[in-house]
Amino acid sequence: MPQVDRSPLSAIKEVAGKRDFADFVLKWRERLEFWTLVAIAALAGGVWGFIELADEVSGGESHAIDTRLLLALRNPDDLSDPIGPLWLEELGRDFTALGGVGVLTLLTFSVVGFLWLKGKVRAMWLVLGAIGSGLLASTLLKQGFDRARPELVPHESIVYTASFPSGHSMLSAITYLTLAALLARVQPNRLLKTYFIVLAVILTIGVGISRVYLGVHWPSDVIAGWAVGASWALLFWLIARWLQRKGAVEPEEPDLPSVSASHDLRSKED
Numbered sequence: 049m050p051q052v053d054r055s056p057l058s059a060i061k062e063v064a065g066k067r068d069f070a071d072f073v074l075k076w077r078e079r080l081e082f083w084t085l086v087a088i089a090a091l092a093g094g095v096w097g098f099i100e101l102a103d104e105v106s107g108g109e110s111h112a113i114d115t116r117l118l119l120a121l122r123n124p125d126d127l128s129d130p131i132g133p134l135w136l137e138e139l140g141r142d143f144t145a146l147g148g149v150g151v152l153t154l155l156t157f158s159v160v161g162f163l164w165l166k167g168k169v170r171a172m173w174l175v176l177g178a179i180g181s182g183l184l185a186s187t188l189l190k191q192g193f194d195r196a197r198p199e200l201v202p203h204e205s206i207v208y209t210a211s212f213p214s215g216h217s218m219l220s221a222i223t224y225l226t227l228a229a230l231l232a233r234v235q236p237n238r239l240l241k242t243y244f245i246v247l248a249v250i251l252t253i254g255v256g257i258s259r260v261y262l263g264v265h266w267p268s269d270v271i272a273g274w275a276v277g278a279s280w281a282l283l284f285w286l287i288a289r290w291l292q293r294k295g296a297v298e299p300e301e302p303d304l305p306s307v308s309a310s311h312d313l314r315s316k317e318d
Contacts, residue, residue, distance in 0.1 A: 088286065094279030098213075101272050105195065105212055114266040118200055121261050128202045130261055137204065140258040144205055147216030147255035152179070152223045159227050174291070175230055178284035182222035185280065186215045186273075197264060204262035214265045214273035217256040221277025224248035229285045252277070 104110045123129040130137050145151055156179050163172040187209075195212035197203070209215060228248035232241035256274055259265040 091279050091282040091286070094275045094282070098272055098275040098279070101268055101275065102193065102212075105193070105268050105272070110266070110268045114198075114268050115200060117267045118198055118260060118263065122201050122263070127200070130204065130263070140261045141205065143254040143258040144216060144262055146251060147220035147259075149183075149219070152219055155227070156223060159231065163230075170291075171230055171233070171288070174284065174288055175226065178226045178280070179219075179223050182219060182226075182277070182280050185276070186213070186218045186222075189213055189218075189276070190215060195266075195269070198266050201263040203264045205259075205264050207264045211265060212269045212272060213276055214256065214259050214269040216259050217252070217265075217270045217273025218277040218280075219273075220255040221252045221274055222280045224251045225278060225281035226284055229281060230288065233288065 101110070119127070121131055123131060130140070156175065160172050160175055163169070163175065190210040190212070193212040194210045197207055197211045225245075225248045228244040232244045235241055235244070252274065256270040259270055260267050
């Protein structure tokens with residue numbers, strides 16, 4: 049049988065390694081608790097912001113600034129011409145397509161397939177529940193407020209539903225932020241976690257701005273869509289955290305220690 053090193057030095061290294069790991073786990077849990085509180089505060093802020101904005105829209109208080117911002121994105125000599133070169137108009141159409149139901153559905157099922165292949169079946173169902181219920185909520189809100197589309201400028205995209213809140217803005221926020229948050233949960237690399245979230249935010253903002261640029265939404269529609277969509281994504285992130293603690297969803301992967309930290313630890317052991 050191979051001999052086991054029972055020297056005092058090896059025992060000290062073993063104890064130190066266990067303490068370092070315990071400290072790492074404790075700090076990780078404390079950080080999760082902090083971000084949970086931040087998410088709850090942001091969720092409450094998003095809901096409050098939407099309620100306030102919906103009240104202003106219903107009372108007509110947002111019409112003046114909506115009109116000013118919408119016209120600012122048009123050539124004053126020709127309101128059928130959005131400001132900027134032709135390639136910018138085409139870019140606006142490209143971005144608005146990223147918030148369409150077809151693209152978001154394809155993306156959702158692509159990620160669902162990834163989670164299924166990775167063995168994260170319960171996380172897969174959570175993604176479907178978040179985005180599917182978000183689509184239903186968007187439809188009900190549009191029907192409830194039944195706000196007319198802006199008629200100040202010609203529409204550069206075909207529309208067939210009510211205006212408030214912006215479905216593209218809301219669904220892109222729900223889809224991209226939810227997918228980014230849940231993908232970040234199954235990635236142990238902190239840089240990849242940050243990358244997913246930042247990319248989702250950029251896509252969500254780009255889709256929303258494109259809707260105003262193309263003249264199919266009032267700015268307040270887009271802001272309301274962002275508020276509800278982000279709040280919806282946060283709600284399901286909190287639900288995922290709660291289910292994770294109960295063991296109903298696959299646990300989140302903890303952040304990997306940085307390369308420098310690992311090098312320092314090995315240097316100390318040597």
